[in-house]
Structures are given as structure tokens and as C-alpha cells.
Amino acid sequence: MNGPEIHISFAPELRLFVAAERRLGRTSLTTDGSSTLGHVVESLGVPLTEAGRLLADGTPVRVSHIPAAGEDIEVLGVERPQQVPGAPLRFLLDVHLGTLARRLRLLGVDAAYESEDLGDPALAALSAREQRVLLSRDRGLLRRRELWAGAYIYSDRPDDQLRDVLQRFMPALAPWSRCTACNGELADACKETVEQHLEQGTQRTYDVFAQCRSCERVYWRGAHHSRLEAIVEEALREFGDPVA
Template sequence: MEPVEIQIGFDPRLHLFLSAAHRTAGARVRCDGVSSLGHVVESLGVPLTEVGALRAGGRPVAVAHVPRAGERIEVDAVRLPQRPPHAGVPPRFLLDIHLGTLARRMRLLGLDAAYENPDIGDGALAAKSAAEQRIMLSRDRGLLRRRELFAGAFVYSHRPGEQLDEVLDRFVPPLAPWTRCTACNGELRQVGKESVRGRLPSGTQRTYETFAECSACGHTYWRGAHAQRLEAIVQHAMRHVKNAESAANAAA
């Protein structure tokens, strides 16, 4: 096939991934005439995890569409909120080594957030995402291009608080605060004081009466000195999800 030239325009939300030359509406791009539109979009720097509707000449097309000479392509950003791949099933997540603080905050909210530390490599992360049907969260565009991923999402911010808001806005997941271990992601169970007394500092034994234990790693939890700060994160997240749900319902 002979190379072809197309015009392509991206939603401004995707400009972060593009070179300056490709941020203008109707930017001209040469293609080989055989590669899919999905391949063309990724070759310009945009992970398909961030792409929503695609149009060629104003009509909807799939990522497998092969662009023709002179076609005008429009690329939308993923539509929010993004529903989980399995309707009615709470999303499960997998975070790479750079998102440890985000993983702990997600677990605080009761979200199933697996986290790999030390780094196990892109191939192993993608395989884990597929095997356990987890949405891969990452700031690594190369990782999000792995074909074996179950699903993925780019994390735009460097700040953990903003990162958490991004995840909540994008997936509007159901929250169950204080039900997961922030250290290992295991589920917490309420336990009596006597069963954990031997593991508690003497000051804690005198001050607190309510305890939880991780069913996976055995870590013991109580509302200690950091409870107020953590409660503020929880309350912010609960309000954030409620507002996101209201906005989604209004737009439906």
C-alpha cells in the first residue's frame, strides 16, 4: 500500500500526550495505508486507554479502522464517568510502583487496590492485570499500551490527593471506608481487645477499646493519633463521589 495523508484532531484533554505539531485541529499526518487508526493514535503518543469515540469523516469508527487518504479523523477523550468493564461489579485496581501513596488512600476507602513494590516489570504487571481482571493505573504510557492489559487508566497528576480525585471522578466507585488494610489490601475484621492485647503498646491498651485486624497479614488497627487526618480524606472522598454521581445522573 502507498502511504496516505490524513487530517486528525484531538480533544484538548489529550493534548498532554501530543507534540505541539499535532495539537492543532486538522493536523496532517502521514500513515502507511495499512495500520489501524488505533495504531496511528498510539504512535502519536496517546494511550488508547484515554481515547473515547473515534470518527472518520463525521461517522463513528472503531480502533481497527484503516484510515484512507484525505480522511478527517476526530479523536475524543474517554467519556466520564467510565463504567467498569463488568457492569454491576465493583472495579478492582492495580497500581505500579510509583503510586504507593495513592494505593494506600484507595485502600483506606475500601477500594480493592493491589500495588506492586518492588517493581515487577511492565510485562508482569500487564499479565497480573489480565489474570485478575484489574484496571491498571499508571503514569507510564508504555505500560498502558500493553495489549494484554484487562483495562487501564493514565494518572495525570503527580499529587496523591489530586490522583485520588481523578480515580473517583473517572470510575465513581462504591466506597466502604475502613474495611481494607492499607498495608496489604486485605479485608479488615473487627476483633476484641483481648485477642490483640499482646500486640498493643501499653498506652494504646489503656486508651482504645475498638480494634480491627487484617485477615491477610494480621496487622492491627485502631483510631489513633492519625485518625483525624485520615477521616478528613475519607469525608472528602465521600463528598467527591456523591457530587460525581449527581453530575453523571444529571448528564444521563
């Protein structure tokens, strides 16, 4: 680049995206004089899904702003809780976030997930078509222009991933209301109507059941219920009571 020189700094939570020499604070950058600030930010490694307010000499500007010589640019992080305009809050998770998808569904959060890798173009198009927030650890995927909305998942640990999403978006929680396998809605079911799906030991031991309206999978409080209940209780304790 052989254009105006600007000065740019990134909020601490965004510094993992940029080169090491830009992680300590304000640094100089020579631009081409025609690229937008959004393009400059992304070219330095930060997906725009993770950028909050952009300031030029302390004044908020849009991603379409073209930086002028000598401007002091600050790139702030996304304000939390993040407001997503338009459709009801729904998520789409990429192929690497299956555990997070199941935990969100456990809490009653609408979380679409494909166990097969659809590819970046198809995922971005699905996000736009169904107006879902795409959750991913793939920075390239989050930079696709057709994406409706997205968010980077900062941790590779499911516990931290779940807490991060709940803190960032504050979705309404309705535990035990969704199928963890297909994301469908659950309904109470009597034993007589689901017994053909049950093994004899389960029929003898349990009396309370729920069934998915979509895939007909049957649920009961089995051996893993205490572990799942601990996840639910912790989420409710940190992020509010379930919806009525």
C-alpha cells in the same frame, strides 16, 4: 510514510500526549495506508486506554479502522464515569503509586499494589489474570497488548490522583473496611484478642479495634486518624455515600 493523507485532531485532555505541533487542533498526517487507526493514534503518543470515541468524518469507527485518504479523524477522550465491563471493579497500581493505593484502600476500594518493581510484562499479565484496571503514569506500560484495562494517572499529586480515579471510575466506597497495608478486609476485634499486637500505651488509651483478616495488622483511631478522616469525608462529599 508515503500513503494517504488524513487530518487528525485530539480532545484537549489528550494533547499532553502528542507533539507540540499537534496540540493546537486539526493537523495533516501522511499514513502508510495499511496501519489501523489504533496504531496511528498510539504512534502519535496517545495510549488507547485514554482514547474514547474515534470519529472518521463524524462517524464512529473502531480502532481497527484503516484511515482513507482525506478522512477527518477526531480522537475524543474517555467518557466519565468510565464503564469497565466484566469483573467487579478492581485496580492494580504500579510501584510509583503507593500513596494512591493506600488512599483507595482507606476508602474500601480493592487496590492491589506491589512495593517492588515487577516489571512491565509481569504487571500487564497480572492485570489480565486478575482482571484489574492498571493505574500508571508510564505510557509505555499502558500500551502493552496483554493489558486487561488501564488508565493513565495525570497528576503527580496524591490528592489530585485520588480525585481523578474516583471521578473517572466512580467505585463504590466503603471507608475503613480494608487494610491499607495489604488490601485485605478488616473485621471488628475486641481488645483481648489483639492485645499481644499492642504497646502498653495503646492498650491503656484505646478500646475500639479492627484487624486485617489477611495480615492480622491491628487498627485503631490513633494520632493520624483526623487526617485520614478528612480524606474520607472529602471523598464521600464529592463522590457519594459509603455502601451499606
